[in-house]
Amino acid sequence: VWFRRCTHYLFIVVVAVNSTLLTINAGDYIFYTDWAWTSFVVFSISQTLMLVVGATYYLTFTGVPGTATYYALIMTVYTWIAKGAWFALGYPYDFIVTPVWLPSAMLLDLAYWATKKNKHSLILFGGVLCGMSLPLFNMVNLITVADPLEIAFKYPRPTLPPYMTPIEPQVGKFYNSPVALGAGAGAVLACTFAALGCKLNTWTYRWMA
Secondary structure (H helix, E strand, O other), rough: OHHHHHHHHHHHHHHHHHHHHHHHHOHHHHHHHHOOHHHHHHHHHHHHHHHHHHHHHHHHOOOOOHHHHHHHHHHHHHHHHHHHHHOOOOOOOOOOOOOOHHHHHHHHHHHHHHHHHHHHHHHHHHHHHHHHHHHHHHHHHHHHOHHHHHHHOOOOOOOOOOHHHOOOOOOOOOOOOHHHHHHHHHHHHHHHHHHHHHHHHHHHHHEEE
């Protein structure tokens, strides 16, 4: 029993750390100024999927509504620590200080609780709600940035390859609504990753049997 439990917790830590690594660049000012439309969609989807797979895994492991939100809190704290280290190196800290994952994770918990712990409802309803909501909350991060163009040139990235040197950054060209695109893609893909999170739980029990 203790070995199975330790394996579960190890998986949770690994997924949470990798979630943080994937989401840490979601507020990267160079990506925002150079590739505003594309990077917002890509990072929104990556955040959604990493949140869903880890939160669903943790939620179905404990069987207690609320643990998905707790998992999102773990991601948030990890990101704050990583961003704090980034800030210590001289970079701005007004990116990803908003706990954007918490509301989406709460929707996962709500779907699980409201359907009396039905995994299929969690995958379908929770996945759609989480996938649709996170790009909306993620836009809050961009709104908190005072002047992204000024930030980009005030804090140049020393490791930036030559082909990505900022040349007339296309800031603010959101006419095709990256929030809508991210929400649409996220709603579809999040269901798949929610199912993966549930399946990981089953596989872990089989491995430990």
